[in-house]
Amino acid sequence: xxxxxxxCALYSGGKDSTYALHWAFxxxxxxxxxxxxxxxxxxxxxxxxxxxxxxxxxAKALGLPQVFEHTEGRRGSELEDLKRALRKAAEKYGxxxxxxxxxxxxxxxxxxxxxxxxxxxxVYSPLWRKDQAAYLRELVEEGFEFILTSITVWGLPPTLxxxxxxxxxxxxxxxxxxxxxxxxxxxxxxxxxxxxxxxLFKSRIKVEGRRVRLGEYEWRFEVTRAWLEGS
Amino acid sequence: MAGRQLTLKNxxxxxxxxxxxxxxxxxxxxxxxxxxxxxxxxxxxELDCRNCVVMPGLANAHTHAAMxxxxxxxxxxxxxxxxxxxxxxxxxxxxxxxxxxxxxxxxEMLSSGTTLFVDMYLYPEATAKASSExxxxxAMGPVINDxxxxxxxxxxxxxxxxxAAPPNVxxxxxxxxxxTASEEALKTAAKLSQKMGLNLQLHVSETRQEVxxxxxxxxxxxxxxxxxxxALTSRTLLVHMGWVTSWELSLIKEAEATVxxxxxxxxxxxxxxxxxxxxxxxxxxNAALGTDGAASNNSLDMxxxxxxxxxxxxxxxxxxDIGAPEVxxxxxxxxxxxxxxxxxxxxxGYLADLALLDAASPRLRPLxxxxxxxxxxxxxxxxxxxxxxxxxxxxxxxxxxxxEKISEIAEQLEQIDF
Numbered sequence: 181x182x183x184x185x186x187x188c189a190l191y192s193g194g195k196d197s198t199y200a201l202h203w204a205f206x207x208x209x210x211x212x213x214x215x216x217x218x219x220x221x222x223x224x225x226x227x228x229x230x231x232x233x234x235x236x237x238x239a240k241a242l243g244l245p246q247v248f249e250h251t252e253g254r255r256g257s258e259l260e261d262l263k264r265a266l267r268k269a270a271e272k273y274g275x276x277x278x279x280x281x282x283x284x285x286x287x288x289x290x291x292x293x294x295x296x297x298x299x300x301x302x303v304y305s306p307l308w309r310k311d312q313a314a315y316l317r318e319l320v321e322e323g324f325e326f327i328l329t330s331i332t333v334w335g336l337p338p339t340l341x342x343x344x345x346x347x348x349x350x351x352x353x354x355x356x357x358x359x360x361x362x363x364x365x366x367x368x369x370x371x372x373x374x375x376x377x378x379x380l381f382k383s384r385i386k387v388e389g390r391r392v393r394l395g396e397y398e399w400r401f402e403v404t405r406a407w408l409e410g411s
Numbered sequence: 412m413a414g415r416q417l418t419l420k421n422x423x424x425x426x427x428x429x430x431x432x433x434x435x436x437x438x439x440x441x442x443x444x445x446x447x448x449x450x451x452x453x454x455x456x457e458l459d460c461r462n463c464v465v466m467p468g469l470a471n472a473h474t475h476a477a478m479x480x481x482x483x484x485x486x487x488x489x490x491x492x493x494x495x496x497x498x499x500x501x502x503x504x505x506x507x508x509x510x511x512x513x514x515x516x517x518x519e520m521l522s523s524g525t526t527l528f529v530d531m532y533l534y535p536e537a538t539a540k541a542s543s544e545x546x547x548x549x550a551m552g553p554v555i556n557d558x559x560x561x562x563x564x565x566x567x568x569x570x571x572x573x574x575a576a577p578p579n580v581x582x583x584x585x586x587x588x589x590x591t592a593s594e595e596a597l598k599t600a601a602k603l604s605q606k607m608g609l610n611l612q613l614h615v616s617e618t619r620q621e622v623x624x625x626x627x628x629x630x631x632x633x634x635x636x637x638x639x640x641x642a643l644t645s646r647t648l649l650v651h652m653g654w655v656t657s658w659e660l661s662l663i664k665e666a667e668a669t670v671x672x673x674x675x676x677x678x679x680x681x682x683x684x685x686x687x688x689x690x691x692x693x694x695x696x697n698a699a700l701g702t703d704g705a706a707s708n709n710s711l712d713m714x715x716x717x718x719x720x721x722x723x724x725x726x727x728x729x730x731x732d733i734g735a736p737e738v739x740x741x742x743x744x745x746x747x748x749x750x751x752x753x754x755x756x757x758x759x760g761y762l763a764d765l766a767l768l769d770a771a772s773p774r775l776r777p778l779x780x781x782x783x784x785x786x787x788x789x790x791x792x793x794x795x796x797x798x799x800x801x802x803x804x805x806x807x808x809x810x811x812x813x814x815e816k817i818s819e820i821a822e823q824l825e826q827i828d829f
Contacts, residue, residue, distance in 0.1 A: 294623050309689075310729050
């Protein structure tokens with residue numbers, strides 16, 4: 181039986197990469213593995229830093245193998261790290277394409293595409309240029325549960341850190357985004373998210389942590405403990 | 412200067428442009444221009460249009476007319492393989508074949524309401540001749556490539572065509588694309604465009620491979636590259652652009668260049684990009700629509716193309732921002748504007764380039780004032796066109812004679828084996 185076009189999902193554990201992964205399943209792609217870049221610095225140009233370790237639990241919850249690659253998070257070198265990771269996924273799992281959660285950054289989209297071009301892989305970015313506010317609402321409506329793990333923009337209250345975002349929170353975020361002029365889906369890295377439950381997760385991820393203030397309006401939710409519910 | 416008059420009498424509906432509609436009016440044409448739209452007009456020959464929807468003629472802003480001969484031959488290939496296959500087949504082409512194939516394409520375009528097409532192909536003088544004979548408005552020109560530049564023939568090729576071009580044909584300068592033409596060829600084309608005040612047409616950012624190659628070799632993205640070489644101006648037609656980036660859009664806007672969208676061809680060749688049409692239109696960039704050649708579309712029907720454009724963008728954006736008014740304007744005004752021609756509207760002072768559709772066609776029914784535009788974009792097809800007028804002349808009337816003529820040409824071309 182045809183199992184669908186073999187792809188990997190470039191996976192940070194945040195809402196966008198998780199949503200893109202679900203889209204791939206719904207489209208009939210054969211998602212063979214997750215590919216996760218683990219930045220050594222919080223200043224990564226391309227990849228999520230906070231709570232990236234929790235992706236191992238997410239991979240378990242999804243029942244998918246994961247390819248890890250460390251990255252220094254420096255502009256330029258991290259593209260080489262990504263290339264290494266994708267090559268590994270291609271060699272080990274025979275993937276022919278990459279699914280990404282790119283929203284609006286051409287820097288991110290084109291860099292991934294250039295690497296994919298060198299490796300002969302197709303790239304699918306289902307969220308590209310979608311209406312950001314509508315997407316945020318759909319996420320919650322469709323059963324994606326996520327928490328905020330960092331805030332780096334003026335206007336987002338730290339009380340949102342570490343709690344599962346509700347529809348009420350979504351409306352608040354959209355209103356604040358409009359008022360303070362940031363992207364409601366945090367495309368520019370205004371906040372980072374971590375998905376604790378999604379329709380394809382076999383179990384929920386439980387997270388404990390604490391809020392840490394890093395600057396005037398910069399906050400991080402430090403995950404101190406995370407586990408799969410029922411384990 | 413006054414010319415021959417023609418009156419379209421009692422037009423059931425006149426779709427002036429994307430936002431304006433008139434009912435039961437006459438259109439008075441003098442020479443090649445519409446001189447009045449209103450009630451109680453008359454003069455010259457009269458055409459009974461009580462069962463017609465009159466709309467601006469369609470501008471197919473990018474095609475390769477003579478590739479009509481390759482229709483249906485290369486349907487599975489992705490663009491690079493498709494290009495190789497086409498290049499092999501093109502070895503058999505002569506100016507005579509190009510002229511004949513252009514005729515077939517032009518007749519097909521006229522019969523589906525296209526009044527203007529922008530061409531890029533071998534032997535443009537042959538296509539110009541065919542255009543003149545059949546009375547369509549067209550823009551075409553030599554393809555400036557490395558060989559032509561090395562041999563110092565670029566300017567002569569342009570001036571020769573310019574000198575011989577019949578009245579309905581606008582001479583333009585073509586460059587295949589950024590990765591097949593050298594920096595020198597692009598610069599030469601840009602200089603000629605500037606010096607002679609001619610449009611410059613080129614395929615840009617059509618595939619990921621192309622963007623990758625230019626970025627790697629030149630250190631910049633394709634639109635940045637042509638801008639650096641002086642080839643991005645208000646006379647530039649950037650065709651395809653599925654892989655354009657947001658920062659390149661600003662350059663296009665600043666230069667007032669035109670983007671020509673060919674959705675069916677892009678999807679058929681699986682180029683996989685995403686033309687940011689909503690952002691383009693919101694920023695005021697002039698956008699036009701083209702079918703591309705029959706070897707990659709494979710239709711030359713602009714009605715299909717309009718619908719395809721809407722469907723593609725609704726599916727890509729998951730939103731309905733792009734609809735009938737947007738694509739209709741691209742398919743009419745957008746194309747004329749790109750060439751600096753006052754056409755694409757049914758209004759006083761505009762070129763009398765018009766398409767007359769059969770209001771009784773089931774595809775146009777139910778027909779109400781409120782759904783004329785919708786029916787034209789989402790339901791009609793080129794076969795609903797009853798007559799096409801170019802520059803005040805009736806270039807097409809749906810009848811057996813026209814069908815037989817196109818059939819004769821097709822039969823000759825079908826003898827050639829590829």
